[in-house]
Amino acid sequence: MSEPTPPARTARRIAGRKRRRTVIIVAATAAILLVVGVAVATTGGGSDDAAANPPPATIRPTNTVAIPPPTTAAIPPPAEVATTKVPSLQVFDAPDGSRVITSLSDKTDYLLPRTLLVTEQRGDWLKALLPMRPNDSEGWIRLSDVTVSANPYRITVSVADHLVTLYKDGQEILKSPAVVGADRTPTPLGTFYITDPIDLRSRPGGAYGAYALGLSGYSEVLFEFNGGPGQIAIHGTNNPELVGQNVSNGCIRVPNDMIVEIARQAPLGTPVVIT
Numbered sequence: 001m002s003e004p005t006p007p008a009r010t011a012r013r014i015a016g017r018k019r020r021r022t023v024i025i026v027a028a029t030a031a032i033l034l035v036v037g038v039a040v041a042t043t044g045g046g047s048d049d050a051a052a053n054p055p056p057a058t059i060r061p062t063n064t065v066a067i068p069p070p071t072t073a074a075i076p077p078p079a080e081v082a083t084t085k086v087p088s089l090q091v092f093d094a095p096d097g098s099r100v101i102t103s104l105s106d107k108t109d110y111l112l113p114r115t116l117l118v119t120e121q122r123g124d125w126l127k128a129l130l131p132m133r134p135n136d137s138e139g140w141i142r143l144s145d146v147t148v149s150a151n152p153y154r155i156t157v158s159v160a161d162h163l164v165t166l167y168k169d170g171q172e173i174l175k176s177p178a179v180v181g182a183d184r185t186p187t188p189l190g191t192f193y194i195t196d197p198i199d200l201r202s203r204p205g206g207a208y209g210a211y212a213l214g215l216s217g218y219s220e221v222l223f224e225f226n227g228g229p230g231q232i233a234i235h236g237t238n239n240p241e242l243v244g245q246n247v248s249n250g251c252i253r254v255p256n257d258m259i260v261e262i263a264r265q266a267p268l269g270t271p272v273v274i275t
Contacts, residue, residue: 209236
């Protein structure tokens with residue numbers, strides 16, 4: 001084969017240099033693509049994948065619910081009960097001793113200690129519910145005439161639900177269905193307290209059952225009943241089949257086992273709220 005002429009050799013050199021530049025550019029481009037591919041592989045994909053699957057550090061909750069700290073129900077304060085320690089307890093219309101509105105003996109008609117439910121204190125004076133008509137009567141007594149004690153018990157009576165509930169320190173400990181007053185002799189509503197617990201377990205077959213808890217309240221339609229002043233009570237019954245009905249003369253009747261348990265726990269002065 002004959003040798004190429006000089007112009008031909010020049011053209012070949014120029015073409016060779018172009019091919020080398022092309023190879024270098026291609027190699028550099030391949031290297032760049034390789035680096036980018038490695039970076040994409042290590043970050044989980046390209047820009048579209050990153051938007052669909054952001055790294056954990058970029059995730060933000062859009063709806064959060066604040067969880068309050070746990071709370072416990074507050075225990076209500078115990079009732080304050082005042083027991084007479086003088087032969088005759090004077091009751092005043094104001095905490096100044098200016099006018100006496102009544103005097104109470106140190107014993108009830110059932111010879112039990114005269115006990116009052118305290119509703120307020122001002123210095124050396126106590127305001128208390130009185131076991132007299134009209135219901136909800138209150139008066140002021142001298143602190144020095146009584147002994148004050150705390151009572152953690154409370155009884156509620158729901159006339160509409162025919163239900164008696166006993167609480168201690170705000171916790172329900174006993175619940176019983178009950179008989180309440182008839183339409184013509186309704187059970188009075190209001191706040192009262194136990195004044196005369198009478199044990200009748202020796203003759204539980206009587207009309208008052210095994211126990212009677214006389215209250216500070218009175219019937220608002222019967223001013224005399226069976227020789228008494230119409231005082232209301234929570235008591236047992238010799239007709240338990242009537243529980244849940246409105247048939248009494250104003251008293252609240254519960255089954256004998258229930259009244260015995262209530263009487264065993266609830267002392268003199270226990271508040272009784274009838275609604």
